[in-house]
Amino acid sequence: MTGKVAFSNVSKSFGAVKALVEFSLSIDEGELLTLLGPSGCGKSTALRVAAGFETPDSGDVSIGGTSILSLPANKRGIGMVFQNYSLFPHLTVTQNLEFGMRVRNISRDKRSARVGELLELVRLSGLSDRYPHQISGGQQQRVALARALAVEPRVLLLDEPLSSLDATVRIEVREEIRRIQRASGIATIFVTHDQEEALAISDRICVMSIGRIEQVGAPDVVYRSPATEFVARFVGKVNDIEIEVLSSTKARLHGHSQEIEIASAGKNAGLGAARLLIRPEDVQIVRPDSARPNVRGTVKTINFGGATTTADVEISGTGHLVRVADSTRNMRYRVGDSVHIAFDTERALLARGGA
Amino acid sequence: MNSRVAGSLNKRARHLAFAPYAIFLLVFLVWPGLYVFRSAFDQGSAPKNPMIEAVTGQYRSSFIFSLRLSFVSAILGLVIGATVAVALMRLSHVRGLRNVVVGYSAVAANMGGIPLAFAFLAAFGMQGLATRLLKGINIDLIGWGFRISDFWGIVLVYLYFQIPLMTLVIVPALDGLRRTWSEAAQSLGASTRQYWRFVALPILTPALLGGFLLLVANAFAAYATAFALSAGSSKLVTVQIRFFLQGETITGKTNLGYALAAWMVIITAFLVLGFQVLSRRAERWRR
Amino acid sequence: MRRGRAGAWLVLVVVFVYYLVPMIAMTRFAFQRIPVIKLSFGNLFDKWTIAPLIETFKEPEFRSSASLSVQLAIATAALTLILLVPTMAVAHLRSKRMRRMIELSSTLPFVVPAIALVVGFAGAFRETLPMFIRSPFGLVPLYVITALPFTHRALENGLAALDLRTLVDASQSLGATWYRTVVFVIVPNIRASIATAAFLALTVVLGEFTIASLLLKNTLPLYLSYSQGQNPQGSFAVGLVLILISTIFVASSNRLGKVVRS
Numbered sequence: 001m002t003g004k005v006a007f008s009n010v011s012k013s014f015g016a017v018k019a020l021v022e023f024s025l026s027i028d029e030g031e032l033l034t035l036l037g038p039s040g041c042g043k044s045t046a047l048r049v050a051a052g053f054e055t056p057d058s059g060d061v062s063i064g065g066t067s068i069l070s071l072p073a074n075k076r077g078i079g080m081v082f083q084n085y086s087l088f089p090h091l092t093v094t095q096n097l098e099f100g101m102r103v104r105n106i107s108r109d110k111r112s113a114r115v116g117e118l119l120e121l122v123r124l125s126g127l128s129d130r131y132p133h134q135i136s137g138g139q140q141q142r143v144a145l146a147r148a149l150a151v152e153p154r155v156l157l158l159d160e161p162l163s164s165l166d167a168t169v170r171i172e173v174r175e176e177i178r179r180i181q182r183a184s185g186i187a188t189i190f191v192t193h194d195q196e197e198a199l200a201i202s203d204r205i206c207v208m209s210i211g212r213i214e215q216v217g218a219p220d221v222v223y224r225s226p227a228t229e230f231v232a233r234f235v236g237k238v239n240d241i242e243i244e245v246l247s248s249t250k251a252r253l254h255g256h257s258q259e260i261e262i263a264s265a266g267k268n269a270g271l272g273a274a275r276l277l278i279r280p281e282d283v284q285i286v287r288p289d290s291a292r293p294n295v296r297g298t299v300k301t302i303n304f305g306g307a308t309t310t311a312d313v314e315i316s317g318t319g320h321l322v323r324v325a326d327s328t329r330n331m332r333y334r335v336g337d338s339v340h341i342a343f344d345t346e347r348a349l350l351a352r353g354g355a
Numbered sequence: 356m357n358s359r360v361a362g363s364l365n366k367r368a369r370h371l372a373f374a375p376y377a378i379f380l381l382v383f384l385v386w387p388g389l390y391v392f393r394s395a396f397d398q399g400s401a402p403k404n405p406m407i408e409a410v411t412g413q414y415r416s417s418f419i420f421s422l423r424l425s426f427v428s429a430i431l432g433l434v435i436g437a438t439v440a441v442a443l444m445r446l447s448h449v450r451g452l453r454n455v456v457v458g459y460s461a462v463a464a465n466m467g468g469i470p471l472a473f474a475f476l477a478a479f480g481m482q483g484l485a486t487r488l489l490k491g492i493n494i495d496l497i498g499w500g501f502r503i504s505d506f507w508g509i510v511l512v513y514l515y516f517q518i519p520l521m522t523l524v525i526v527p528a529l530d531g532l533r534r535t536w537s538e539a540a541q542s543l544g545a546s547t548r549q550y551w552r553f554v555a556l557p558i559l560t561p562a563l564l565g566g567f568l569l570l571v572a573n574a575f576a577a578y579a580t581a582f583a584l585s586a587g588s589s590k591l592v593t594v595q596i597r598f599f600l601q602g603e604t605i606t607g608k609t610n611l612g613y614a615l616a617a618w619m620v621i622i623t624a625f626l627v628l629g630f631q632v633l634s635r636r637a638e639r640w641r642r
Numbered sequence: 643m644r645r646g647r648a649g650a651w652l653v654l655v656v657v658f659v660y661y662l663v664p665m666i667a668m669t670r671f672a673f674q675r676i677p678v679i680k681l682s683f684g685n686l687f688d689k690w691t692i693a694p695l696i697e698t699f700k701e702p703e704f705r706s707s708a709s710l711s712v713q714l715a716i717a718t719a720a721l722t723l724i725l726l727v728p729t730m731a732v733a734h735l736r737s738k739r740m741r742r743m744i745e746l747s748s749t750l751p752f753v754v755p756a757i758a759l760v761v762g763f764a765g766a767f768r769e770t771l772p773m774f775i776r777s778p779f780g781l782v783p784l785y786v787i788t789a790l791p792f793t794h795r796a797l798e799n800g801l802a803a804l805d806l807r808t809l810v811d812a813s814q815s816l817g818a819t820w821y822r823t824v825v826f827v828i829v830p831n832i833r834a835s836i837a838t839a840a841f842l843a844l845t846v847v848l849g850e851f852t853i854a855s856l857l858l859k860n861t862l863p864l865y866l867s868y869s870q871g872q873n874p875q876g877s878f879a880v881g882l883v884l885i886l887i888s889t890i891f892v893a894s895s896n897r898l899g900k901v902v903r904s
Contacts, residue, residue: 372728372729372732373729373732373733373740373744375725375729376725376726376729376744379725379783379786380747380750380787382783383763383783383784383786383787384750384751384754384759384787386762386766387754387759387760387761387762387763387765387766387767388754388758388759388762389762390762390765390766391758391761391762391765394765435657438653439653439654439657441650442649442650442651442653442654443650443654445646445647445649445650446647446650446651446654456654458893458896459661461892461893461896462888462889462892462893463661465845465849465888465892466849466885466888467849468849468850468851468863469849469851469863469866469867469881470849470863470866470881470882470884470885471664471885473668473866473870473877473878473881474664474665474667474668474881474885475664477664477667477668477670477671477672477678477878478663478664478666478667478668479664482678482679483667484663484666484667484670484671484678484681485663485664485667487679487681487682488683514660515660515661515664518657572752575755576755576756576757578755578756578757578851578852579851579852579855579863582851582855582867583851583867583870593755593757593852596757596758596761597757597855597856599761600760600761600764600856612761613761613762613765616757616758616761616762617758619755619757619758620753620754620755620758623752623753623754623755624753627749627752627753631749
């Protein structure tokens with residue numbers, strides 16, 4: 001039943017605002033792909049175009065090789081979960097789950113058998129006769145998910161389904177969604193602005209900004225090797241350090257004499273002022289006599305974060321603050337300690353322009 | 356003084372703050388209300404209990420007339436008011452239209468009384484402007500037996516405040532329909548018609564039904580307009596009650612007026628209670 | 643979609659005509675010096691005059707009833723505010739239960755129609771406190787009750803939009819008494835809803851007929867009803883003025899209500 005979903009050159013504007021520009025992307029069978037980006041980046045528009053709630057200005061959307069643009073929303077065979085309040089308030093959990101089957105005239109016996117399965121799938125069997133306002137937000141979203149699956153859609157669209165939930169419930173429902181998606185093997189597009197959520201749940205992530213795709217890739221690839229400055233900044237934390245590029249392999253911290261290696265990061269950078277975008281875990285505290293080029297600094301703050309701890313180190317002489325992350329086991333420093341830090345620039349990104 | 360004493364004093368002071376309002380209501384609302392019921396059940400030297408007499412014979416037909424009028428004007432108000440609200444929804448792209456209509460609805464819903472009766476007399480009375488205008492195009496209202504003081508005449512006038520009252524009830528209810536409900540229904544395979552039939556209409560029902568009861572109660576309690584239209588001779592229960600208070604009454608039946616009033620209170624109480632229950636349900640769904 | 647819009651316009655136009663016709667008829671009847679039987683399209687612009695209104699304004703009966711209505715309206719608005727503002731403020735501060743009780747009590751006048759209220763009032767007070775029935779100002783408490791559902795709603799909206807607790811704590815921590823807190827802190831903060839409530843009370847009183855008619859007090863609506871026979875043009879003209887006034891009052895209370903909500 002499921003099939004590959006493909007957007008090809010889809011453009012959509014709302015007045016002067018370009019929500020999607022030549023948007024092309026395909027989602028494989030059984031894959032969970034996340035559209036990640038800040039609000040207004042066009043990720044929800046892409047979803048709504050696929051669902052049939054928006055008509056694109058140009059381009060095409062297909063499922064299993066067949067264009068679906070000519071079909072109205074109720075004929076597309078798409079299951080959708082919304083941010084919140086999408087359950088029908090006057091129907092019980094069971095009646096909500098049955099809704100799609102009722103409008104398809106599926107027999108009562110089949111309906112109730114399917115409802116039983118679904119309730120088991122989302123582990124809510126005890127709540128079948130409750131009304132939406134009688135169950136929690138997390139439970140409501142699980143019912144919404146089950147309801148979308150009830151009609152065995154070819155594609156599942158999830159529009160920020162977790163963003164109105166509390167932090168702890170959010171993780172619980174997130175894992176639930178992942179488990180159910182794996183079990184059902186249905187092609188799924190998940191929209192979120194939360195990078196942590198995207199990293200945790202996705203097979204692949206598509207990072208978007210103002211209507212365009214910045215990068216598509218597996219979560220670890222997007223995180224480790226951001227293709228653009230936007231991705232580096234939006235996914236995960238990043239240090240932004242002013243440097244002067246001396247050659248294709250060497251650079252110097254702005255206002256500092258120490259040279260550092262930029263061999264792989266510096267491929268496209270010209271000489272002169274630039275910025276080094278480097279993740280906190282790619283900055284290490286090293287022994288002063290380390291073979292690696294390092295600079296001296298002072299620990300200004302320590303942020304304990306459970307398994308990992310970060311430290312903000314002020315580089316001596318320049319006053320720059322650099323964030324360093326390491327496992328808590330290794331991070332045995334205190335505020336005021338004098339330390340040496342080294343930059344592992346292999347996965348860092350070089351951006352044009354200085355201060 | 357220990358804290359518990361202070362607390363209870365505080366509490367007493369707190370209750371004291373509500374005393375003027377409570378006493379006012381007791382004296383000017385509850386007491387008259389109880390007086391109506393006490394007198395209504397007081398048979399005195401009359402041959403029949405007034406509460407029974409009030410729902411037999413000519414008084415029974417008065418109640419039926421009043422209730423029929425209330426229901427008919429409420430149903431028409433509901434249908435037309437809902438149509439106006441839906442029309443507004445369709446025309447939501449016209450800027451300012453909604454504000455104008457809703458604003459005027461608030462004004463018209465509060466209209467009534469003598470001036471409104473005058474306006475309709477001027478338009479639809481025997482020599483009314485609209486009456487003669489319609490006759491000019493062969494719509495002879497008077498010839499067909501239409502009188503502004505009769506049943507359908509009063510309905511026509513009551514609609515002037517019933518329609519906007521309903522519009523005021525429905526517009527927020529329509530606003531309460533979330534876009535996600537219609538989109539969820541569509542993504543589950545429902546057509547627009549199925550969405551209205553299985554989702555929107557059931558969700559709106561409490562508000563519609565509650566609004567309907569409000570309209571019935573509204574028309575049922577009305578007095579001035581019908582009084583002015585009929586020069587004081589209407590069959591309406593409210594107008595009938597007047598005779599008893601003004602002493603234009605058959606001796607031995609002094610408490611009959613109270614009984615009519617008591618029945619009115621009972622009927623409106625049920626209507627208002629129904630309205631409250633339904634709007635509470637509508638409220639709960641909206642969360 | 644196009645057809646749906648045309649239909650929607652049609653609905654609004656038909657309803658608009660229904661609303662317009664009685665008002666036009668009334669206006670022409672009151673302000674044109676043409677016998678009603680001769681009013682037609684042809685003389686729509688002929689012989690307009692405001693003489694009926696001016697002449698009525700000179701009548702002593704009109705003057706006394708108009709002045710009575712205005713006095714009653716002001717007294718009703720004043721009593722409503724004196725009674726409701728402090729009570730509701732305390733309820734908002736102290737007790738959710740009280741707030742709900744007051745809310746419930748404010749809907750009671752819907753349950754007891756004006757006609758039943760006045761019948762009970764007349765019966766109950768005739769024996770015990772007849773001055774309330776004799777004096778026209780005996781109407782004021784009944785009017786306060788009739789207007790209660792509307793005035794309560796207006797004040798409730800205003801109070802609900804305020805963080806009353808913080809305001810009062812701040813005021814009292816600065817040493818203000820409860821009386822000063824109400825007058826100088828609470829009232830200025832809800833002045834829009836106080837104005838709304840007052841407008842609604844005025845509207846109710848200026849249009850009220852049932853109670854005044856049964857207690858035989860010569861308010862403006864009663865004057866209209868009685869003078870309809872001898873001075874039809876004049877009474878229709880005054881009726882139109884009343885409609886205009888209540889339109890302005892309701893419209894301004896609406897506008898103020900929006901200010902409160904935003």
